[in-house]
Amino acid sequence: MIHKKIAVIGGGVAGMETAIQLDRIGYPVDLIEKSESLGGHAKNWYRVFPDRRPAAEIFEILHSNLKNSRVEVKTSTTIKTFEKKDGKIFLSDQENETNSYDAIVLCSGFELFEASRKEEYGFGIYENVITSAGLEEMFNSGSILTKQGKAPKRVGFVHCVGSRDEQCGNHHCSKVCCVTAVKQAIEISEMLPETEVFCFYMDMRMFGPYYEELYRESQEKWGVQYIRGRVSEAAGNAGGSIQVKAEDTLTGRPLKMNVDLLVLMVGMLPSKDTKQIAGQLDLKTGVNGFFKAWDDHYQTNLTSQTGIFIAGSATAPMNITDTISHARAAATEVDKYLKEINNKITY
């Protein structure tokens, strides 16, 4: 055991994997999570893209690795104050218990865009307007039904809700929503073979391996239809269906369509904690509000403060695959840093 203590803040995918890897190298690690359980947002997901494997499988691996480690998991623990002093980082929780660490890794993640802010899409006004996260809950429950208790005959997906949108102050692309919509469109087509599925998009950004293949599969095997046009508004009809308006830009004409269920692909914003932590520790955030890395190519886990590292979707919208890689890279960087300061003391 190495006598350098590390705290990992946030118990989602990034935090869990960072803690596991640091433990493997031999460091004592506290994994601190404010909610009651580990797993972050991803634990609520039914299946993940691009292979539609159950999200639970990934958590089985993470939980099993954590169980076999010496990582001290502290759930229901909120860090109220972060302070860096004399090369150490002091964290005080809600009970005013203060611990000092030689390094911390911030894995404070993201939060979903509040869909009701886009009032013109009717979330919170019309019952059959739901979010992508809400749809995953439906998948988990095993039945996709409208509020009227019927299987939807037509489902619409609205891309870029709260992302790439000047009107709500978010210029950034949330990256994962496009492929999530493709995945969810396939899930619906599989569960309800008679249902027509439409995606309203501005650009389809299939950035990862096998994503384009999944997009193709959605067209070829499942008949999902893609309409290139941003939805301008949604209105409720008597009976619960929703009318959406968009321009079908590829025919050059305005289009209206009634759907039984409208799914808003909500974007990723930095978690509220990110701003608080950045303020207390004097860390830089980017124009998108996420933690800014020391070097966007070569040092994506380092911040402007030594001993304070970042990993996962606290740094930018990120998929699970990249989050796990980023978490492992963070562990390597922390190890390098602690060995370097150790050497300075020794020699």
Added chain:
Amino acid sequence: MDIAGKNKSQFGYSLTKGRQIDYDKNNMKLRDFVISNEPSLLLCIGCGGCTATCTAGGFTNFNFRKLHNLLMRGETNNLEESMKKCMLCGKCKLVCPRGVNTRNVIFTIKRAFAMTDFSKPLK
């Protein structure tokens, strides 16, 4: 001048004008004038939100997205006529995800046409 029509009357056959956008020959003065007065137009990504919500577009072929594309390519022949269909309601500006001041683009184009013929430099 209707070259095709003239040819037909004289020689009994017609020439079809090419459909290509001849980018090198097109007049870009109007584009440059609009952009210098309303640079936010440069941000358009062609999503069509403006056209989806357009009051005039529901009943006429008025289409701000297309109009923007034609303007950027210097295809300005039918723009003046097209401008008359816009009601200046401004809904397009409310939905634009890139924050383009669509209404001012229309005003600026109208202003340009009111000011001058395009043989002279626009100011």
